[in-house]
Amino acid sequence: MRGLLLWLCICCSPALAELPQRVLCVFDPLGAQGGLFGMAKDYRTQALDWGVDLQLRAYSDEKIASDDFKAGQCDAVVLTGARARPFNRFTATVEAIGAVPSEQVMQQLVQLVSSPKAAKYMVEGRYEVMGILPAGPIYLFVRDRQLDSVEALSGKRIATIDYDQPSKRLVNHVGASVVPANSANFSGMFNNGNVDAAYAPALAYKPLELYKGLGDKGGIIRFNLAYLDFQLVAHKERFPAGFGDQSRRSLAAQFERVARTIAADTAAIDEHYWIDLSAEAEQEYQTMLRQIRMQLRDEGVYHASMLTLMRKLRCRQQPAAAECVDKLE
Amino acid sequence: MSSYVASLARLSAAVIAAMLMSGCSTVYQTTGWFAYDYTESYAIPFTMRSDDANMVCDQSQALAETLLSFSDVTYEAHLPAISLYMMSGNCAEADAHEHALAYQRAFNAQQSAQAKDARILEKRGYALAAKRQFKAYQHMVAEFGEPGANCPDLSDDEELYWVLGLLAGVQAVMSDLRAEGSVMVPKDIAMKSVRGMQCVDNQRWWGLPQAVQASVWVMLPDHAPDGIDPWQQLKQASALAADAGVRMAHAVEVTIADSRGEQTRLREAIQRHAQSLKQQPANPQYQLMDIMAQRQILAVSDRLWTEATGSRTPFAQLGTFWDEQPSISTDFDIDELLGAE
Numbered sequence: 001m002r003g004l005l006l007w008l009c010i011c012c013s014p015a016l017a018e019l020p021q022r023v024l025c026v027f028d029p030l031g032a033q034g035g036l037f038g039m040a041k042d043y044r045t046q047a048l049d050w051g052v053d054l055q056l057r058a059y060s061d062e063k064i065a066s067d068d069f070k071a072g073q074c075d076a077v078v079l080t081g082a083r084a085r086p087f088n089r090f091t092a093t094v095e096a097i098g099a100v101p102s103e104q105v106m107q108q109l110v111q112l113v114s115s116p117k118a119a120k121y122m123v124e125g126r127y128e129v130m131g132i133l134p135a136g137p138i139y140l141f142v143r144d145r146q147l148d149s150v151e152a153l154s155g156k157r158i159a160t161i162d163y164d165q166p167s168k169r170l171v172n173h174v175g176a177s178v179v180p181a182n183s184a185n186f187s188g189m190f191n192n193g194n195v196d197a198a199y200a201p202a203l204a205y206k207p208l209e210l211y212k213g214l215g216d217k218g219g220i221i222r223f224n225l226a227y228l229d230f231q232l233v234a235h236k237e238r239f240p241a242g243f244g245d246q247s248r249r250s251l252a253a254q255f256e257r258v259a260r261t262i263a264a265d266t267a268a269i270d271e272h273y274w275i276d277l278s279a280e281a282e283q284e285y286q287t288m289l290r291q292i293r294m295q296l297r298d299e300g301v302y303h304a305s306m307l308t309l310m311r312k313l314r315c316r317q318q319p320a321a322a323e324c325v326d327k328l329e
Numbered sequence: 330m331s332s333y334v335a336s337l338a339r340l341s342a343a344v345i346a347a348m349l350m351s352g353c354s355t356v357y358q359t360t361g362w363f364a365y366d367y368t369e370s371y372a373i374p375f376t377m378r379s380d381d382a383n384m385v386c387d388q389s390q391a392l393a394e395t396l397l398s399f400s401d402v403t404y405e406a407h408l409p410a411i412s413l414y415m416m417s418g419n420c421a422e423a424d425a426h427e428h429a430l431a432y433q434r435a436f437n438a439q440q441s442a443q444a445k446d447a448r449i450l451e452k453r454g455y456a457l458a459a460k461r462q463f464k465a466y467q468h469m470v471a472e473f474g475e476p477g478a479n480c481p482d483l484s485d486d487e488e489l490y491w492v493l494g495l496l497a498g499v500q501a502v503m504s505d506l507r508a509e510g511s512v513m514v515p516k517d518i519a520m521k522s523v524r525g526m527q528c529v530d531n532q533r534w535w536g537l538p539q540a541v542q543a544s545v546w547v548m549l550p551d552h553a554p555d556g557i558d559p560w561q562q563l564k565q566a567s568a569l570a571a572d573a574g575v576r577m578a579h580a581v582e583v584t585i586a587d588s589r590g591e592q593t594r595l596r597e598a599i600q601r602h603a604q605s606l607k608q609q610p611a612n613p614q615y616q617l618m619d620i621m622a623q624r625q626i627l628a629v630s631d632r633l634w635t636e637a638t639g640s641r642t643p644f645a646q647l648g649t650f651w652d653e654q655p656s657i658s659t660d661f662d663i664d665e666l667l668g669a670e
Contacts, residue, residue, distance in 0.1 A: 017439060030548070031588035035506050041432075042448060048441040058590040060548070185551035207516040261510050268515065 025074035098289025100227035131251030361399030389416035418461035425454025462501035469494020476525025536569030603648025
């Protein structure tokens with residue numbers, strides 16, 4: 001009898017499923033203490049239900065995270081859209097300059113690319129994009145409010161993320177000087193007056209004290225130069241079938257949670273710093289940015305289908321815009 | 330005549346009531362002054378000497394609102410508030426650490442519902458911690474002005490509250506980050522606090538100013554002066570802290586190494602801390618601060634151990650790690666000892 005009980009205990013005790021262990025490398029400027037890394041903790045709990053045991057590794061240097069992913073030390077990685085360009089041109093184009101004018105367009109875009117029908121665009125070679133998270137619009141911060149037009153920026157020094165080709169193209173296009181920078185040093189350059197302008201999302205304003213560089217004369221142009229995002233890219237063959245689809249849907253469902261944080265960061269900016277462009281100036285910016293987007297598309301930097309998709313979403317919001325008639329993208 | 334008597338009676342009752350009320354108010358006011366004075370002069374220095382962080386935790390949580398209610402009848406007592414809210418914040422943080430361990434254990438056991446639940450509790454804990462720590466910081470600002478630009482003129486005693494308030498400011502930002510920014514602590518107070526910390530003497534405050542400054546340089550290397558190695562600076566600050574017997578700088582070093590994912594530095598910093606505890610007793614005047622630092626480092630060690638093994642740092646073994654081979658003395662040979670004499 002005792003033997004039977006023992007046998008029953010052994011046979012019926014719940015055993016842990018042998019889930020495959022995978023490494024998720026997360027770029028977060030604040031490392032393991034940051035908010036993005038915190039979201040990754042929630043994500044890995046979800047991933048258990050999808051059949052993968054994810055081990056997290058924090059990176060405060062995005063280039064190292066990207067290199068480790070390429071070298072196969074990470075099975076998946078979280079990077080900004082610009083850094084994710086080598087892995088998927090379609091999704092990297094989400095950060096195309098001037099292409100996302102509002103949060104609404106961004107949300108629609110994320111939902112669209114996260115739907116099962118878009119799965120074919122998510123895979124490029126051996127890489128699969130397994131989700132996109134918004135990080136907020138990128139604004140131009142100027143030390144002098146007079147620098148509010150394309151002409152005024154000519155000849156000025158702009159802190160420019162040096163690995164991002166579209167950024168360099170834009171700065172060159174307006175006739176300004178590229179001052180190579182990265183996410184760790186651009187604030188110092190701006191605050192110390194080594195550059196006349198820098199671009200950043202609202203989330204950088206308080207922690208990096210960008211108001212010091214703005215001082216009494218500076219301002220922030222209320223115009224989305226681009227929409228910063230984080231993308232989860234994976235070595236496709238290291239994850240079970242269907243994982244990517246579940247992952248994309250799960251991350252898309254986080255949009256509003258992240259949007260609340262973006263709204264709080266934006267609200268933390270002192271109101272008097274905002275510079276509202278005139279309708280003509282805004283049109284001038286939009287025309288210029290569209291021209292650059294098309295050049296970069298023709299050069300193979302931006303993905304044509306994504307640009308078309310974004311144009312159609314913009315036109316749903318503003319059907320009367322000239323680009324909706326021109327249909328150049 | 331009767332109406333005259335009735336009016337007189339009403340007037341007398343009103344005067345007596347007013348006198349009684351004013352009397353009570355005076356009593357409350359005097360009690361409030363006494364309570365604040367006692368707290369600043371005796372209770373807080375006494376708790377700083379305490380060797381029981383749990384007791385101080387419970388006491389701070391229990392007393393904070395009661396004691397500070399005297400603000401309604403006297404004045405806002407910012408100094409006791411800095412200390413009480415900071416300590417209460419640390420209590421909430423300790424709870425959050427426990428939930429973080431529960432999350433890890435549930436994750437290791439592949440129990441996703443329990444893991445999610447523990448994460449929710451962890452975030453709630455950090456949100457509460459952030460709220461309290463931010464209150465401590467705000468009281469410090471109300472008392473001394475905003476840090477970051479100019480240094481206030483501080484007496485020796487006031488410096489303690491300045492340091493506590495600034496620490497609370499940094500902690501509030503970190504706790505809020507872990508609580509999805511729900512408390513909306515302004516993120517720039519971290520940098521302001523670091524600059525404010527430079528207003529006090531590094532030696533007197535156990536290397537803490539140097540440690541927090543170096544941690545910024547680790548995070549933003551281009552802000553460091555040429556030729557300065559921020560990790561070396563952190564180590565120097567920790568050495569000062571060890572000598573002083575108040576190892577708050579160790580906690581800063583461990584936290585930074587942990588957040589940067591620098592596993593080798595992290596282990597080495599924890600080991601150095603554990604070694605220092607054996608060699609240098611806590612400064613009796615600030616024993617509580619030393620214990621708080623120790624608890625923070627133990628929390629990091631517990632998380633590492635739980636991730637790797639499912640259970641926390643073994644009892645009294647801070648500074649050890651699960652994958653270390655136990656050393657076996659080879660000075661003696663069993664065959665030789667048991668061989669023929």
